[in-house]
Each structure stands twice: as structure tokens, then as C-alpha cells.
Amino acid sequence: MVAPIIELRDVRKSFGPVDVLKGVNLKVYPGQVSALVGDNGAGKSTLIKGLAGVQPYDSGxxxxxxxxxxxxxxxxxxxxxxxxxxxxxxxxxxxDIVQNMFLGREETHQGTLSNGEMEKHASATLGSLSVRTMKSVRQKVSSLSGGQRQTVAIARAVLQKAKVVILDEPTAALGVAQTEQVLNLVRRLADQGVGVLIISHNLADVFQVADHINVLYLGTMVAQLETKETNNNDVIGYITGLKSVEPSAAGAAR
Known part of the structure; x- marks a missing residue:
């Protein structure tokens, strides 16, 4: 079995007397898309901030x-x-697109910005993801659609040689066509061997793109499911607390 890139074991996080994460386990695998779902207040943002180094976990x-x-x-x-x-x-x-993709990580040579090299690397990264919706990498971001902006943000992560890309509500406020574009990009990202963790309230998107579905309920990982072996009603049951904790979620993840 493929080893996970990221594995969380019994991670916990509290803010004063409030326990936000209560011993959560999670695995993210290379070349696969893992979804993290749960209602507002379930602990999704806190879990992601711990992985991002923004708010380190208390233990685990x-x-x-x-x-x-x-x-x-x-x-x-x-x-x-x-x-x-x-x-x-x-x-x-x-x-523009190039400047955004290298923002804060600009390439320089002898104290001068290497604009040509950055443009070449940006174009190559977008090409590797089969992105063909941009007229030019020198387009201002203000001229891009919502789907194109999401594409630039994802390509920026790929440019940094990411092993794992975490996407927070990547299709929120996007139309049908733009949503399809972003979900296709997510799948291509995984096909390159990158581990993808997608946080979404849209279960239709989750079932379309994810290999695994992890459900948080009030700080507890109540279910870790193979997408092809579950359905919308089951996932909603776990999200709302109508279904109980799965044995596999209570112990080590998958």
C-alpha cells in the first residue's frame, strides 16, 4: 500500500476551555485527493491551520x-x-500572473529580477497542468475570471514543488463551467503525484473529485470513507451527527 505523505496522529487543539480538535487522525496520500468535510464549527479550519504552521497543534x-x-x-x-x-x-x-505566482519568492540574478526566467517557469507550470485558458501569463489578475484566479493560485503552489496542496473551498462562488475547470485541474494535480486535501461544503464536488472523504464533527473525526464505497446520505449523516463514529475513524486513520 502507498505510504501517506502526511499523517496526523491524535492531534489536539484548544482555545482556553474550548476543545476544538479532540484527537484527530488523518492521512493524505500521494497522487490521491482526500476531502475534509464537516459543518461550520467542526474544526476544519483549525486542522488546516495546524498543517500550514499558522496555529501549531497543542499535542499529537x-x-x-x-x-x-x-x-x-x-x-x-x-x-x-x-x-x-x-x-x-x-x-x-x-x-500579472507571473508576478503573483512568484510573489514574495521572486527569482533574482545579481540583484535584478529575473523576469524572463520567472515567465518561463510560470508558463511551464501552467502547461504541466494543461491550463490553456490564459491568453498570456502577463495578464493582470484583475482581468481573470474566478476559475482562472483559482488556477493561478493552485499553479503557484505547484511552482513551489509542493508535495501536498491544501485547497480551502476552491469552488466557492464559481459558476458551473468554472467549477468543472477547477475540479479537472485538481484531478490533474493528483495525477502528477501530488497529495491533495480539499475542504468543501459542496458534496457534489467532493464525490466528483475525491478518492477519500474525511468527516469532522465537533472536533472529532467521525468517519473516513472510500468515496466509491459511500453515498451522499451517509456523509450527510456523519456531518449532522445522525450517524455514529466509525471504528476506523476512532482509531488510526485508514
Whole structure:
């Protein structure tokens, strides 16, 4: 069986007297899409912030490629190959695609920006993901559609040689065609061997693109399911608390 890129074991996080994560287990595999679902307040954002190094877990174990890791800062998470695409995308509308993809990580030569090299690398990255919807990598982000902006944000993560890309509600507020474009891109990303963790409230999107579905309920991982072996009603049951904790979720993940 393929070894996970990321494995969380019994991770916990509290804010004062409130226990937000209560011993959560999770695995993310190379070349596969894992979905994380749950109602508002389930702990999804806190779990992701721990992986991103924004809010380190209080306890538990984080393994990257089988080795213990302490994700104390976003820079450390990025160094270990974890990139997060947040819902707001963190793009600068007044800059072009190349400038956004290298924002804060610009390539230089003898103190001068290597614009030609950055443009070449940006184009190659978009090409590797079979992205053909951009007229030019020198387009301003302000001229792009929602789906195209999501594509730029994902390509920026790929450009950093990410082992795992975490996508926070990547299809929120997108139309049907743009949603299909982004989901196809997510699948192509996994086909390149990248581990993808997608957080979404849209179960139709989850069932279309995910290999595994992880359900959080009030800080507890109540189910870890193979997508092809479950259905919409079962997942909704776990999300709403109508179905009880699965044995596999209560112990080690999958």
C-alpha cells in the first residue's frame, strides 16, 4: 500500500476551555485527493491551520513522509512541501500572473529580477497542468475570471514543488463551467503525484473529485470513507451527527 505523505496522529487543539480538535487522525496520500468535510464549527479550519504552521497543534504527532515534523511556522510547512490555497486566494489584482505566482519568492540574478526566467517557469507550470485558458501569463489578475484566479493560485503552489496542496473551498462562488475547470485541474494535480486535501461544503464536488472523504464533527473525526464505497446520505449523516463514529475513524486513520 502507498505510504501517506502526511499523517496526523491524535492531534489536539484548544482555545482556553474550548476543545476544538479532540484527537484527530488523518492521512493524505500521494497522487490521491482526500476531502475534509464537516459543518461550520467542526474544526476544519483549525486542522488546516495546524498543517500550514499558522496555529501549531497543542499535542499529537505530525509525520511527513514517515518522519516526525513540527510545523511551527508557515515557512517550515512550505519547506516540507505543504502549500495552502486559501479561499481568498491571496492574489494581487494589480499584478500579472507571473508576478503573483512568484510573489514574495521572486527569482533574482545579481540583484535584478529575473523576469524572463520567472515567465518561463510560470508558463511551464501552467502547461504541466494543461491550463490553456490564459491568453498570456502577463495578464493582470484583475482581468481573470474566478476559475482562472483559482488556477493561478493552485499553479503557484505547484511552482513551489509542493508535495501536498491544501485547497480551502476552491469552488466557492464559481459558476458551473468554472467549477468543472477547477475540479479537472485538481484531478490533474493528483495525477502528477501530488497529495491533495480539499475542504468543501459542496458534496457534489467532493464525490466528483475525491478518492477519500474525511468527516469532522465537533472536533472529532467521525468517519473516513472510500468515496466509491459511500453515498451522499451517509456523509450527510456523519456531518449532522445522525450517524455514529466509525471504528476506523476512532482509531488510526485508514
Amino acid at each position: 504527532e505530525t509525520l511527513i513522509d514517515g518522519s516526525p515534523a513540527h510545523l511551527a511556522t508557515p515557512k517550515e510547512a512550505s519547506r516540507l512541501g505543504i502549500e495552502v490555497v486559501y479561499q481568498d486566494l491571496a492574489l494581487c489584482e494589480n499584478l
